Amino acid sequence: MSPKEGFIWRRKGKPNLKPVETARRLNETQKDEGSGGVAEEAEPLSPSARMFHEPNFNVYIIAIIGCKTTVDLPVIKSNLVHTLLKHPRFSSLQVEDEKEKGKFNWIPTNVNLEKHIIVPEIEPGMDSPDRFVEDYVSNLSKTTISRTQPLWDIHILNVKTSDAEAVGVFRIHHSLGDGTSLMSLLLACTRQISDPEALPTIPVKKSKEKKHRGDYGRIWGWLLGACWFLALMWNTTVDIIMFGATVLFLKDSKSPIKGPPGVELMPRRFVYRTVSLEDIKMVKNALNATVNDVVLGVTQAGLSQYLNWRYAETKKRHEASAIGNNLPKDIRLRSTLLINLRPSVGMQALAAMMEKDTEVKWGNRIGYVLVPLTIALRSNPLDYVREAKATIDRKKRSLEAIFTYSIAEVVLKLFGIKAASALSHRFITHTTMCFSNLVGPLEEIGFYGHPLAYLAPGCYGQPHGLMVNFQSYANKMTFVVSADEGTIPDPHRLCNDIIKALELTKDAVLERGKARGTTSS
Structure with a gap:
């Protein structure tokens, strides 16, 4: 249509x-937009x-x-x-x-x-x-x-x-x-597009079915639950300590992609590319990972290649020498993830609200999570995804986001909005970038009858020089690099490095499959 x-x-x-x-x-006393009016409640x-x-x-x-x-x-x-x-x-x-x-x-x-x-x-x-x-x-x-x-x-x-x-x-x-x-x-x-009356379908995590177990199975399940709880407490404690250290003194290493003070006031350049979601899923299935693990892994790989080139340029080396490893040792580079702690409203509820004037819960209830990124030159591209998976798996067994939100709430109530804002700003500016991955529709959709080719979300005004957002849509994945041009003057190159990283990762999976096929034959 x-x-x-x-x-x-x-x-x-x-x-x-x-x-x-x-x-x-x-109410009847309100005026047009701009006057404000008076609301009953x-x-x-x-x-x-x-x-x-x-x-x-x-x-x-x-x-x-x-x-x-x-x-x-x-x-x-x-x-x-x-x-x-x-x-x-x-x-x-x-x-x-x-x-x-x-x-x-x-x-x-x-x-x-x-x-x-x-x-x-x-x-x-x-x-x-x-x-x-x-x-x-x-x-x-x-x-x-x-x-x-x-x-x-x-x-x-x-x-x-x-x-x-x-x-x-x-x-x-x-x-x-x-x-x-x-x-x-x-x-x-x-x-x-295929059904103009139907809302888009968003993939959801499948809950694992509980199997009936005997006495030994129940004991084993109890032991696993106890281990999971101990891991949760340990990881949360470590993350709390890292949060406190980051607020007080622990900063990321100075690097070509770390924005200067006041970077939140600078304009942004938004550059985006679209890749095949099927390629990402192929890597995901091969490594028993998630889509989020893969996109974080290829982002790490792309950033490593980009920084290697930037450091080579900084050192004013010849083009031939840029092939080597120019990365400094033990570089600390972390990404901040903003986690929505409010239960998801859901498109069905939102569509019903707009159709029937019903109420839905809404607002910002956000916690922070620190994600350390691997910046290194790996001979095997799959190592970046494995490292990303290990990091994300650990973060899933932590209450870090709830804790950081609670700390901000306490500071807000005791010292006011200025103090809470200063705390969050200090925490974020001691890291390097922000990363997000949003799940989109499984099928092609239309916005009021206009078929969409891609979705590309981003932000500006945040105290980071770099933000990378991934957004899936049908069989495609679009990633957006939003960057302060004073910090990253060539965001197109960074996009190309991320695409190259995905290609190398996919090739490594295919080569591994061929090698296994040869061995088995």
Whole structure:
């Protein structure tokens, strides 16, 4: 179905479209967007949402979406009224409480879509449409959204690139929710191409079936449970000590990819590539790992090659000498993972909320996890994945994220938002980068009837010089390198190094399979 056929969502039994303004849960005294109005029951911002407004944590989430057709603007506007605008966070202002300074509340307002949908004029016949989109998103990271309106907007770029007929850029302030929840909300606005009435299918972890055991089996199960609990306590204790040391004095090694102080205020360059998800799954199956293990492993491998080249350039060596190992010994490089501790809302619940005006739990409840990365030149590419798997398996047996969230809550209650923000900022700036991997739909989907070519999420405003995000979609995986150009002036090379690392890892799996086949024959 093409967007021009009018992919309009309606409630059953409801005819025609409503006006392009929504006044959900408004009283008669409220005015248009920007005035604030008065709500009968103002909901306060969560501590995490407030922290994302601190000058050193003013973070925005970017979702770059490639479309296989040009974007039909009237269709987008019409459908937003019946979906996204029904979410209270997308139709509310964040207004400071008159009685309590520093406290902000969610105040419902009328939404004027003309302020939220930006369609720039694009000169036809430009030399490099891909570069234009890249520059546009980079320039977007130099700006913020005024608090006189709900903190989100959509930029429609009807320009044909190498992998899409048009590009949409969603920009959402992190105070509206965590990345996982916001991506789920956007996906709840989509439908399967093969079945326009069906929501996308997101893979879920299969729970292991409990088998009936005899007396020996129960004793063995009890012993395994006791060992698991001891490992949980030990790992959590070690992670707590590392968290404290990182806050107090333990910094990552200085490296070409570690951002300088104040890097959170600098604009970002967003560069993304799409690879085969089947290749990643092949490596996953061969090593009895997970997709997350594989993408973290190839990221480590790509970073190792990139840093080796950067160190060679720094030392002003000849091109031939760059083939050798130029990495310093015992380099400490860690990534911060932001873990959503709030139970997942789920697309089904979000779609039902937008359809039936039901309530869902929402917000930021985020803990931090430290992930040490292997930076070394390995002769066997599979070693990077094995090391990543060992790290992730250990982190799964730790309460680190819950502890770091609890510490931030205690500091917030005892010393205020400034102290909590300073603690989180210090912890993050003592690490090098941020990494995430989001699971996407299993099948191709359309956004209000516009078939999607790829999904590419990222962030700006975080105190890191580098962030790497992976996003799966159908049989593809898109990864996004968002980087401060002062720290990483050549993010395209880093992307190429990650792609090369995946190719070498896949080749190593194939070679291992051939070797086993030869041996067995």
